[in-house]
Amino acid sequence: MRIAVISVLFLLQVSTAWGLSPEQWFQEGNKFSSAGQFEKAVEAYEKSIAANALSPVAHYNLGIAYKNLRQLDKAATSLEKSVELEPVNMDARVTLGNIYNLQERWGDAIGQLNIVVHRKKGDAQAHGNLGWAYYNYKKGPPFKKVVILNLARAVALFKEQDQVQAAEATQKILEEARNKFGVSLIQ
Numbered sequence: 535m536r537i538a539v540i541s542v543l544f545l546l547q548v549s550t551a552w553g554l555s556p557e558q559w560f561q562e563g564n565k566f567s568s569a570g571q572f573e574k575a576v577e578a579y580e581k582s583i584a585a586n587a588l589s590p591v592a593h594y595n596l597g598i599a600y601k602n603l604r605q606l607d608k609a610a611t612s613l614e615k616s617v618e619l620e621p622v623n624m625d626a627r628v629t630l631g632n633i634y635n636l637q638e639r640w641g642d643a644i645g646q647l648n649i650v651v652h653r654k655k656g657d658a659q660a661h662g663n664l665g666w667a668y669y670n671y672k673k674g675p676p677f678k679k680v681v682i683l684n685l686a687r688a689v690a691l692f693k694e695q696d697q698v699q700a701a702e703a704t705q706k707i708l709e710e711a712r713n714k715f716g717v718s719l720i721q
Contacts (some may be wrong), residue, residue, distance in 0.1 A: 556586035560595070567599055575599040590620035594629070601633060609633050617646075624654040631663050635670075643667035651684070658691030662704045669711055678715040685711060 554562065563578035579596035583589065597612035613630040616623065627646045634643035647664035650657055665684030668677040685708040692701035711717075 554581070556582045556589065556592070559585065560589070560592050563592075563595055563599070567595065567602075572599045572602045576603070588619060590616045590623060590626070593619065594623070594626050597626075597629065597633070601629070606633055606637050610637065624650045624657070624660075628657065628660050628663065631660070631667070635663055635667055638670070640667045640671040641673060644671060656691055658688045658695060658697065658700065661685070661691060662688035662700070662707075665704075665711070666707065669707070676715065678711075678717050681711050682708070682715070682717055 559578050559582035563575045563582060566572070566575035566578055576596060576599045579592055579599060582592045583596065586592065593612050593616035597609045597616060600606075600609035600612055610630065610633045613626055613633060616626045617630055620626065627650050631643045631646035631650065634640075634646065643663065644667045647660050647667060650660040651664055654660065661684045665681050665688060668681045668684065671677065685704055688704045689701050689708055692698075692704060
């Protein structure tokens with residue numbers, strides 16, 4: 535174990551001295567992320583982006599690292615750049631919508647997540663997050679039917695995908711929404 539740690543430290547020192555390519559910095563970021571070392575992952579992804587600012591996946595992974603550090607504003611900025619560079623990346627849009635929900639930016643979340651549920655069929659997380667965003671959106675009439683439909687769809691998809699905990703958590707929100715709105719749409 536000690537030899538492995540020393541080897542990793544030596545390789546990091548050597549690679550820093552030699553300067554890594556954007557792809558190598560990206561791979562370093564992935565290694566740090568996999569190890570749960572998100573501060574170091576951020577540093578590596580930022581070095582990758584500094585050398586290649588047009589890499590949507592580097593911005594995406596940087597956003598996820600910031601999310602794991604609970605730095606939501608930085609996560610949103612990174613994910614927005616990823617979506618700007620690669621608008622068809624539905625995973626980036628779901629993650630960005632999730633960040634917007636965490637920031638209580640309901641309208642922004644709805645904008646991203648609506649795109650996903652219409653372009654990527656069967657995305658339970660997108661339906662659940664969209665239902666949650668509509669449930670909390672206050673700048674218009676309550677979107678009762680849309681809330682219930684998306685949450686119910688998310689529950690069904692989570693069950694199909696054998697994600698029991700996600701299905702149960704979403705089911706609780708669905709029941710809360712049904713009680714709040716006095717609606718029993720879709721059993």
